[in-house]
Amino acid sequence: YIRARKMVHIRFRFRFDWNKHLKSIMILFASSIAIQIYVNSGITILGFMKDTYTVGLYSVSSKIYTIVKNGLAAILIVTIPRLSMLWGKNLVREYKTLFKDIFNGLLLVMFPSMVGLIMLSKQVVLIISGEEYISAVSSLRILCLALICSIISWIFNDGVLIPTKREKYALYSTIISAILNIIASFLLIGRWGQDAAALAVLIAEAAGMIMNIYWSRDIIKLKDILETHFGAIIGCIIIIVECALVNRYISGNIISTIVAIIVSVLTYTIMLIIFKDRFSQTFLNRLKFRQ
Incomplete structure (x- = not known):
């Protein structure tokens, strides 16, 4: 509130045009219901x-x-x-x-x-x-x-x-x-x-x-x-293979889940970089710029 006062004048108003906003409010309310x-x-x-x-x-x-x-x-x-x-x-x-x-x-x-x-x-x-x-x-x-x-x-x-x-x-x-x-x-x-x-x-x-x-x-x-995300498609296929291997060879629900998530995130990210996905390239360029 203190910060907002530096940019806008905040005051109470007791007379305002309900009709201007009521229709949109009621539509959003009905959508919520x-x-x-x-x-x-x-x-x-x-x-x-x-x-x-x-x-x-x-x-x-x-x-x-x-x-x-x-x-x-x-x-x-x-x-x-x-x-x-x-x-x-x-x-x-x-x-x-x-x-x-x-x-x-x-x-x-x-x-x-x-x-x-x-x-x-x-x-x-x-x-x-x-x-x-x-x-x-x-x-x-x-x-x-x-x-x-x-x-x-x-x-x-x-x-x-x-x-x-x-x-x-x-x-x-x-x-x-x-x-x-x-x-x-x-x-x-x-x-x-x-x-x-x-x-x-x-x-x-x-x-x-x-x-x-x-x-x-x-x-x-x-x-x-x-956009066509070839890296994401290949990455998802690899995730399927990796999770199937983890499910087969690693026992313990918590351990297998953690291992599958870590390996999947790493390989998926690598696929995005290898296939030069636009978002991964933007992220890498920003890292280079900061360095």
Whole structure:
């Protein structure tokens, strides 16, 4: 507050135009409510149609998925004010450049995270919840696939639709995704249990991603921002091989997980450097400049 007073004049106002902001606020509020329904519907429907053990299995995989998702989304959240500022000042070229960097940077982090979590899902479940929840591994792997759709959808929602004042499209996307999630859950859970709840999330996240990309197409075209990351592709393949070898030859859930993460991070980084990925080259150039 003290620092802000040096740049702006802060005072209380008791008369202001509610109509100017109320519509956007209510749309964002409705989106938030829809997201909560969407996130919790799977567990709720599981509770109606299955037993508490099945709910517990899905809760384990869902919590792990949420932790990884929020960790990746934290990278995006801190950039939203910058994107909004650039768009608000009509600096469209700078806005698109920053969006492209954020999008591709998240892809470079997201794909190895997804691949690694799929390969180490058994160890992660055992470490967090124990042997009795080992059946949660399959639903966790399905949710790992949903992670891709979720993060890309989040990028276009918070990076394009919200800064450009297209909140209504964000609301439409959320409501439709929530409806799809609920319908898919009712249709599939009776047969496949917690795996069906995870599949319903994948379907909903994929639908939300497609809608957000579609409603952003006149501002950001996916083909214009998507880069070919050969180093990342090769790196992910190597991660699969390394994690498979670790799972086979190293016993102990904690030790094998730590070894797999360290080796995977190192080899993935090396692949980015060998294939001269733009982000790795930028990072190396900055290190050279500082030296």
